[in-house]
Each structure stands twice: as structure tokens, then as C-alpha cells.
Amino acid sequence: MTRSEKIVVLTALSLEAAAVRAHLPGAQRHDLKPTGTIVEQAELAGTGFTICLVQTGPGIGQAAVVAERVIAWANPTAVIFVGIAGGLKTDIELGDVVAATEVQYYPGGKDTTERFYPRPETWHTAHRLTQVAQYVEAHASWRRFLQQDGTATLPEIHFKPVASGDVVKDTDASELAELLRTNYSAAAAIEMEAAGVARAAQHAGVELLVIRGISDRSDGTKQASDADGGQKRAAQHAAAFAIGVIAGLPAPDPGHGLGTASADTPQPAPVARPDWAVLSQAPALTWRSGLQRPYGTEPPTLEVHLVPVGTDARLPMAKVQAAWDELVTLGRGRGQFAQSEAVDGHSDAQGAVAFVRALRGSGNTGLALLRTGQRSTWEALPKTGPMTGTSIFDPRHLETRIAALLELVLAIDAPLPDRVVPVAAIEPAMLVTRSTVGAVHTGAVTIRPYDTPVRTEATESIGTDALQHCIEQVAEELAAQLDQAFDRPRR
The missing domain is CATH 3.40.50.1580 (Nucleoside phosphorylase domain)
Structure with a gap:
């Protein structure tokens, strides 16, 4: 059958x-x-x-x-x-x-x-x-x-x-x-x-x-x-x-059952790796600090952005005006915002920003869509314990979360350009320690001594089709760049 x-x-x-x-x-x-x-x-x-x-x-x-x-x-x-x-x-x-x-x-x-x-x-x-x-x-x-x-x-x-x-x-x-x-x-x-x-x-x-x-x-x-x-x-x-x-299942083949496509069935050629291209000039990019007014007590926050290459992704004003409600709906549907949480933010001529800040700076999550076509999202890093103010920098965990955040911004209902520049950052990045998520922390930890943000460079673009097939590889690359930047101060 x-x-x-x-x-x-x-x-x-x-x-x-x-x-x-x-x-x-x-x-x-x-x-x-x-x-x-x-x-x-x-x-x-x-x-x-x-x-x-x-x-x-x-x-x-x-x-x-x-x-x-x-x-x-x-x-x-x-x-x-x-x-x-x-x-x-x-x-x-x-x-x-x-x-x-x-x-x-x-x-x-x-x-x-x-x-x-x-x-x-x-x-x-x-x-x-x-x-x-x-x-x-x-x-x-x-x-x-x-x-x-x-x-x-x-x-x-x-x-x-x-x-x-x-x-x-x-x-x-x-x-x-x-x-x-x-x-x-x-x-x-x-x-x-x-x-x-x-x-x-x-x-x-x-x-x-x-x-x-x-x-x-x-x-x-x-x-x-x-x-x-x-x-x-x-x-x-x-x-x-x-x-x-x-x-993780093989691509479906309705004629032959789960993962059992016949040799005669045409199969799409897999995308082996992201089609990175070096840019001669970095695109205009707005980091989270330009989207959300910082609080003095906010936690170290992971942010991920997809920045369009060129001007073909610029959105009509009607789309921007409707974007805030759509971001809230998407955020609640994907678990970025809890159903019981009040979502804050704004919508203006530059774009729409929706976010939730927990009391006393214990959490921060958000979504944004700019008129330039930039898509952004962010979330607080995990902490070493429920009663501590120190957050964890764990490259493997970052890979997982960056992949999830890339999928989230790709799900925003807006036209995608042909190519984008994926970037990531951690800001603020002062009360952060290298560790493993899930490890037991019983003593003192070593805190990153720099107060500058940890950011990847906006120097390479990728085709959006390739990105959607290579999310995990792109997340691995961004996490590796953050790992390299974590131990050095930005100049």
C-alpha cells in the first residue's frame, strides 16, 4: 500500500x-x-x-x-x-x-x-x-x-x-x-x-x-x-x-515508503556545503543594541541576524506596519515568548521589534524585522545556576541555539533576498565564563575580563537556498567565530 x-x-x-x-x-x-x-x-x-x-x-x-x-x-x-x-x-x-x-x-x-x-x-x-x-x-x-x-x-x-x-x-x-x-x-x-x-x-x-x-x-x-x-x-x-x-528522517518518497526511494526516482542534488562568498563591503547592519534600548542589569544575550545583500529585500511600508503582530504570533508559536508573557516593543518606519524582558534582568528574548529586510532574534545565555549572575559560554551549546534561532528568523513571513550575511554576537559579555551547559558549578569560576561585545564579522554572504539546507553548518561556523572572538578584546 x-x-x-x-x-x-x-x-x-x-x-x-x-x-x-x-x-x-x-x-x-x-x-x-x-x-x-x-x-x-x-x-x-x-x-x-x-x-x-x-x-x-x-x-x-x-x-x-x-x-x-x-x-x-x-x-x-x-x-x-x-x-x-x-x-x-x-x-x-x-x-x-x-x-x-x-x-x-x-x-x-x-x-x-x-x-x-x-x-x-x-x-x-x-x-x-x-x-x-x-x-x-x-x-x-x-x-x-x-x-x-x-x-x-x-x-x-x-x-x-x-x-x-x-x-x-x-x-x-x-x-x-x-x-x-x-x-x-x-x-x-x-x-x-x-x-x-x-x-x-x-x-x-x-x-x-x-x-x-x-x-x-x-x-x-x-x-x-x-x-x-x-x-x-x-x-x-x-x-x-x-x-x-x-x-532527521530521509526525504519522503510517497511511492516507496519512508526512506526507501527506488533507484529510478529522481533525487535532488544535496547541497554539500554553504556557498560562502566574500563581500567587498560589509552591508548596513543593526545590532541588538540599536533595536532594543539596553538596561543596566540585562543578562549576557546571544543575538543572531540575517542581513540582506543589496537593496532588493527592502520591504513595503504596509508589510512593516503589520509585522509586529506577526512577530508576536510567531514568537509565541515557536516558544520564544511564553503565552502568559506580555510582549513589549515598537513598530515604526524603520521596522518592528517585539521582545520580552524578565524582571530584574534575568531574561531577554526578542524578534525584529527591519524595512531593510534584516531579520533578527535574541535570547539570554544559560546561567551557571538559578541563583547566580554568571552566564555560560559553551560553543557546542551555541551551535545548537544558533541553528534554532536561524530557523526562527527564516520563518518570519517576509520575502527573502537571494543572499544574506549571517552574523551573531553576545552582548553584554562581561559576566560570562567558559563552561559546559549542564555541568555542576560548585566553586569560583573565571569570568571574561573584557566588557566589549563578542561579535562575528559581517564579511561573507550565503545564498538563502543554501542556508536553508545548511543551517547546522552555518551555525557551526558562527559559533566557531564567536569562540575565537571570546578571548580577545575588540579594538
Whole structure:
């Protein structure tokens, strides 16, 4: 059976759907008849895949029914179930992600003193999807889809079984807890829908991957973990990894299935590397300090700009006037601005600037579109700890974030010129130390001794088509230039 270029992404809860939706700006609603199931569709930029996002509701039975319905309608290449789960292993931290190698069904029912009589049923997740997941985890390419949450800790990915049943486990002292330890000891997480989705995918002959963020430890501390934002954080991490996996899939070939294009199928020639060209003169560039009035207490901030080459990208005034609302919508949709945050900024004849500043200078995020066609975005660097004023300069982490910010500015709804100059900077750059994001900082750290900005040079342009295919290479180059500039003062 010929598969479509669609990938069905299922979630059970609204916060899980919201975490995926943040990566799908412009998704269109489609109501399935006669059932009324709502599908949100959007093409994931740069992949050729159309994502079909559906919220199933909680529980194995509900998830199975909705999954079967949506699979029959979409005839997808793959199904990915994304959401949160309770942890079952002490070496897996809250916020980490479990990509299920298999789904282990345990019987549903009440978790009482009566004994459970297990009837084990297991589904293995798709080998090809798991291979891609392992690849994007090893190369850290999925991290560019992570939303900044103000912490310096990066989630780890674990490839382990997941237990699935109709019981919310929140104690280690019960018959269910003992059942899991005795009969499902390999399971790293417990949740309530994957068994139903696995059964539906198996019946339809569709490849399945289950991705779960760990929101609590299922040991009686769930209420405290939820109150601390554990569910939202875990959902965002799972969604980011799922999107990273999809972005890592081979280009779709609807005639032959996922990543199995025939030898007779014409394939586009891959762009091997960015088509850099040295400029004889640097273009007019406005750094963040010229877009946003600086505060005396603002944190060290990473900024990324795409500056057009030539004048063909100059925007009409009507586009500039409408840009502020569009920037706010894009920022909220991509997680740059939280839904609850008030967005500040301005729109005038020079362009539109939208930004959010946290209280006491603890954060700073923004988006801008100038009439010249320049696109800009920025975000605060991660800190060494929640109570410190020192930010971290980590070149590898910068690569990931620059790639994500490049994707963000490319998503701004405005015409792109033929060529642009990508630049990046860190300003202010005084209270910054070289370190690794996620490392434990217990003693004094060495602070950069210069108060000058860390900036790349605006000396090379790249074709916008090449940029969209080589975002990671461009991000690597900009991060390397920042790395070189970090230890020397600007003259």
C-alpha cells in the first residue's frame, strides 16, 4: 500500500499537544467526518513531511480508537506518540526523555491490595525510526528544537521499554509497583496510552515510535513535581526530540515508503556545503543594541541576524506596519515568548521589534524585522545556576541555539533576498565564563575580563537556498567565530 508523506503525531493531553504545536506555526484545522476528530496539519519546514497533530485524550481505549481513525484517514508514513510519563528508574532525571524500544502492556484496573494477574503483551517500536532517533541523539541535532527555559541542564535521551496501562501510578508501596518491579523490570517509564496506539499501528501496518518526557517519579511526589512545572517541561523536551527525529528522517518518497526511494526516482542534488562568498563591503547592519534600548542589569544575550545583500529585500511600508503582530504570533508559536508573557516593543518606519524582558534582568528574548529586510532574534545565555549572575559560554551549546534561532528568523513571513550575511554576537559579555551547559558549578569560576561585545564579522554572504539546507553548518561556523572572538578584546 502506498503511503503518504504525512506523519501522524498523537498526544493525550492538551499541554502535550501545545508543546508539539509550538513547532508547527500556521497549522490548519481539518475536521474528520462524521466523527469530528480534529487534525491540525502543517508542513515541517525543510523536511517535506506534513505533520498531522491529534489529541486523543487519556487512556488506552480512547487512544486506540482515535489512532485507528486518524491512521485510516491519513495513511501516514509513520506514527509518533509524544507526551509525558512517570519515571521508573532512579538514574533517569525529571525532564529526561525516553524513546521507547518497546511498549509493554500491563493489565488495567484499580491499584489496590488485591493482586494483579498480568497478561503480558509487547510491541516493538519501528527499527528505522529508532535508528534515526539514536542518530539525532548522538549528533545532538535535535537540541536546536529545545525551547529555552532558563535552566542550564540539558535533558538526556534514554532508549528503553515503556510500560503502558490504565492506572496512574503514584506510589512505590503497592501491588502495582511490585508487579512492575517483578514482571516489567526493564521498563523505564509508565504511561497510559501507548499500548492502544501500538495496537492500532500494528493492525494498520504503520511504523511507530513512542517518545515520553519524564514529568514525575511515580513514587508519591507527582503533585510536587507537577507544581514545579514538571509536566510542561517534560512535554516540551519530548516534543523537541520528536521534531528532531522527524527532521532527521530521509526525504519522503510517497511511492516507496519512508526512506526507501527506488533507484529510478529522481533525487535532488544535496547541497554539500554553504556557498560562502566574500563581500567587498560589509552591508548596513543593526545590532541588538540599536533595536532594543539596553538596561543596566540585562543578562549576557546571544543575538543572531540575517542581513540582506543589496537593496532588493527592502520591504513595503504596509508589510512593516503589520509585522509586529506577526512577530508576536510567531514568537509565541515557536516558544520564544511564553503565552502568559506580555510582549513589549515598537513598530515604526524603520521596522518592528517585539521582545520580552524578565524582571530584574534575568531574561531577554526578542524578534525584529527591519524595512531593510534584516531579520533578527535574541535570547539570554544559560546561567551557571538559578541563583547566580554568571552566564555560560559553551560553543557546542551555541551551535545548537544558533541553528534554532536561524530557523526562527527564516520563518518570519517576509520575502527573502537571494543572499544574506549571517552574523551573531553576545552582548553584554562581561559576566560570562567558559563552561559546559549542564555541568555542576560548585566553586569560583573565571569570568571574561573584557566588557566589549563578542561579535562575528559581517564579511561573507550565503545564498538563502543554501542556508536553508545548511543551517547546522552555518551555525557551526558562527559559533566557531564567536569562540575565537571570546578571548580577545575588540579594538
